[in-house]
Amino acid sequence: MPSSIIDCAPYQAELLALASTLPTVPRADLYAFFEDAKRLAERLPQELRDGLDDFNAHGNADGYLLLRGLPVEPDDELPATPASSPAPADRQLLNMEAMLCVVGGGLGLLTAYDQGYGNRRSITVLHELYPTPEAHPLSGSTSKTQLEFHTDLSHHAHQPNYILLSCSRGDHEGKAATLVGSIRKALPLLSDEVRDQLFEGKFTLRYDATDPEATVRTRPLYGDRSDPYVSFNRSCVSAETPQDVAALSALSTALTDVIEPVLLTRGDLLIIDNFRIAHGRAPFTARWDGKDRWLHRAYVRTDRNGQLSGGERAGDVVPFAARR
Ligand SMILES: O=C(O)CCC(=O)C(=O)O
Ligand SMILES: [Fe+2]
Structure with missing residues (x-):
């Protein structure tokens, strides 16, 4: 096991x-x-x-x-x-x-x-x-x-x-898996440039769908550079510069690549x-x-x-x- x-x-x-x-x-x-x-x-x-x-x-x-x-x-x-x-x-x-x-x-x-x-x-x-x-x-x-x-x-x-x-x-049919994507597994899939961007770029999390003012700056990767924490929200995080947009997309892809259904x-x-x-749940x-x-x-x-x-x-x- x-x-x-x-x-x-x-x-x-x-x-x-x-x-x-x-x-x-x-x-x-x-x-x-x-x-x-x-x-x-x-x-x-x-x-x-x-x-x-x-x-x-x-x-x-x-x-x-x-x-x-x-x-x-x-x-x-x-x-x-x-x-x-x-x-x-x-x-x-x-x-x-x-x-x-x-x-x-x-x-x-x-x-x-x-x-x-x-x-x-x-x-x-x-x-x-x-x-x-x-x-x-x-x-x-x-x-x-x-x-x-x-x-x-x-x-x-x-x-x-x-x-x-x-x-x-x-659930009745055994489909409602909790989906998990581990940063310790996803990190090796990210280039050094992308990692730097995710640490240092400007990313905005909108936390209240009904209030455009309700935003915070968010860091997709933070903490220890060699073993970072992840903060991710596929539906609510945005970026502006092409580099930040690309880095966020690379993180999203890497987390999906290592996805595990539980x-x-x-x-x-x-x-x-x-x-x-990062986690989610299957339909x-x-x-x-x-x-x-x-x-x-x-x-x-x-x-x-x-x-x-x-x-x-x-x-x-x-x-x-x-x-x-
Ligand atoms: O239902 C699940 O397995 C996860 C639910 C969840 O992530 C949430 O409610 O925030
Ligand atoms: Fe959750």
Whole structure:
């Protein structure tokens, strides 16, 4: 098995026993819930603990870590896939929410964000991802159309380090792959000139489709020249000079060349390094039958690249601050 996948099936009973000690109604007191989840992270099976610590310290070439075989409920014990959000405040804890928060607590601080444009979902740590018929074309609620490569919250000064997606239900036909493009794999495909341009050129990210003034300067590559971070958004980043336009296009092509589909199925938890991969999602067909694809999502901050300044707590809502 590649180092980016950990088979958790052997630990199901142990993980269920851990989850059973968490508050059964997480939204009754989210701060308390996240504190408990963080404590439990210390008691994860050693292989998982080591895998998370290693990924946190060094990342990997794929830019993600996938935990498979987590103890999801039998499908007929799960509620129907939601058709609206937020989740009811009194909803009982689901196993894949428990896994999301324990693993998230093991990586850093579970965090809610004000995105700075009318948040399409309520501002909460625990997001629900499910298809909706009238989805905004750039949102994760789409199904018929591909969700194009992007970095989550790249316009935010405190962009989260990790995106965690845990899966209670996969899509019916097994088509809704999460698409990942790793900069560690794409970088060798870029010439030195293109790399310099991506570090130093002028690129603009428009983060609110309804407001032409809502823009930030964005750097497609930044950080360590030999192992850079990537920030990419195929639908919303533009450049003006021919050199910048060509460099952006070369990055887009390179990320596509290394694309890897990760098909999430029930019991999977995908940890995306939001600094090292751009991600999207393949189109799929929703049936609106209460059994459509259902993911739980949370963002995690760490001390990388100015996300923290001290005194933060898991469960905090980070106010909007535009990236500079
Ligand atoms: O559904 C997925 O696999 C990814 C969704 C996503 O990238 C998003 O909502 O930002
Ligand atoms: Fe995303």
